[in-house]
Amino acid sequence: MARARSLTLATFNVNGINSRLPHLLDWLAEAQPDIVALQELKAADAAFPAAAIEAAGYGALWHGQASWNGVALLARDAVPVESRRGLPGEPKDTQARYLEAAAHGLVVGALYLPNGNPQPGPKFDYKLRWMARLARHARSLVDLPHPVALIGDFNVIPEDRDVYDPKAWKRDALIQPEVRAAWEELLAQGWTDALREVFEDEVVYTFWDYFRRHAERDRGLRLDHLLLNPVLAEGLQEVGVDRWVRLQDKASDHAPTWARVRLPTTRRRA
DNA sequence: ATGTCATCAACTTGATGA
Numbered sequence: 145m146a147r148a149r150s151l152t153l154a155t156f157n158v159n160g161i162n163s164r165l166p167h168l169l170d171w172l173a174e175a176q177p178d179i180v181a182l183q184e185l186k187a188a189d190a191a192f193p194a195a196a197i198e199a200a201g202y203g204a205l206w207h208g209q210a211s212w213n214g215v216a217l218l219a220r221d222a223v224p225v226e227s228r229r230g231l232p233g234e235p236k237d238t239q240a241r242y243l244e245a246a247a248h249g250l251v252v253g254a255l256y257l258p259n260g261n262p263q264p265g266p267k268f269d270y271k272l273r274w275m276a277r278l279a280r281h282a283r284s285l286v287d288l289p290h291p292v293a294l295i296g297d298f299n300v301i302p303e304d305r306d307v308y309d310p311k312a313w314k315r316d317a318l319i320q321p322e323v324r325a326a327w328e329e330l331l332a333q334g335w336t337d338a339l340r341e342v343f344e345d346e347v348v349y350t351f352w353d354y355f356r357r358h359a360e361r362d363r364g365l366r367l368d369h370l371l372l373n374p375v376l377a378e379g380l381q382e383v384g385v386d387r388w389v390r391l392q393d394k395a396s397d398h399a400p401t402w403a404r405v406r407l408p409t410t411r412r413r414a
Numbered sequence: 415a416t417g418t419c420a421t422c423a424a425c426t427t428g429a430t431g432a
Contacts, residue, residue: 159432160420184432186421211421212431259432267431299432353432354418397419397432 149407150381151178151248155295155368156389157256157351157398161185161214164396165193171389171400172200178220179247181254182206183297184396185214185240192216203247209240215296217254219247227251233277241274249407250376251285255296260317268317271299275326279333282371286333291376291407294335297398298369300327302337305347306366308358318367336377338370338403343383350385350401359390359397368401379406 154177158164161182172180180202185192189208197204203223206216207230217224224245231242244253255278260271278294285292301319304310313319331337339348349364358364372380382404390399 163420184420261432356417358417394419 148379148409149249150404151407152402152404153177153179153250153252153293153295153370154400154402155181155183155254155297155370156400157183157297157368157396159184159186159396159398161187161216162191162193163394165196167389167392167395169196169200171386172202172218175386175400175402176220177400177402179224179250179252180218181252181295182216182218183214183254183256185209185216186211187214205243205245207240207243209238213240213256215240215243215254215256217243217245217247217252222247224252228253231274231277231281233280234273242278250291250293251288252292253282253285253294253296255294255298257297257299259299260320260323263315263317263320268320271317272322272326275323275330279326279330282330282335283333286335286373288373289375291379291405292373293376294371295369297367298327299367300324300369301365301367302327302340302369305345306349308349308363308365313365318365331371334374335371336374336380338372338377338380339366339383339385339401341377341380341383348385351398352390354397359395368398370401370403372403372405375408376405379408381406
């Protein structure tokens with residue numbers, strides 16, 4: 145009988161991988177997550193600090209882009225096996241926002257969903273199209289017989305309790321009814337929102353903007369999400385937000401957000 | 415309207431995205 149394995153899945157929007165490298169390395173050493181999705185690398189492929197990350201004990205895949213966007217997947221003591229780079233459905237889309245790989249017995253889609261501001265406008269239209277593409281692809285993953293997670297910066301405030309002041313964000317792309325409806329449709333496929341599942345009615349934030357000392361005052365938003373397919377959600381044990389990372393000097397505006405899961409034991413053949 | 419921070423292009427500051 146194989147022993148059940150537990151592992152930690154995390155997502156962290158670093159807001160510039162090179163300007164944030166010391167913070168990232170400190171956090172990796174402290175938290176020791178098994179699988180990490182990074183967003184907003186803001187670096188071309190050649191500028192990704194692969195050597196430093198490898199020295200920290202992590203194999204990495206990255207999909208970089210100069211100046212904007214950029215996503216990566218790290219696996220502790222393993223090299224993730226890439227299964228997809230970019231979402232299907234819009235061949236001319238060159239923005240680096242989706243990377244998918246297998247590692248430690250899971251398939252993980254790492255995503256950086258478009259912000260969509262200002263709305264209305266072409267950026268908001270792109271966000272909605274991207275969400276439709278994500279839902280279509282997610283549909284092909286949710287019912288697989290092995291564990292699958294979609295994790296990253298979704299740039300979606302799911303409910304009013306996920307923002308310190310819903311009125312202040314009323315006109316923002318992150319909170320629009322179309323965006324929330326797309327989020328709900330995605331969840332209705334069978335995905336579990338890990339943080340909400342464990343925190344239940346409790347308020348929890350993963351992002352605090354740089355204005356008005358919002359981080360110190362805990363005036364935040366919940367934007368970084370971990371969606372688990374049913375096979376994986378069954379093993380959900382614990383979740384957390386490493387807010388201490390956000391409170392450091394020169395921090396990213398997001399904090400690392402994680403879920404601890406127990407992997408199902410491999411089914412034996414009859 | 416404002417607030418802050420990172421990046422880039424083109425020069426020490428401004429435009430852009432978030």
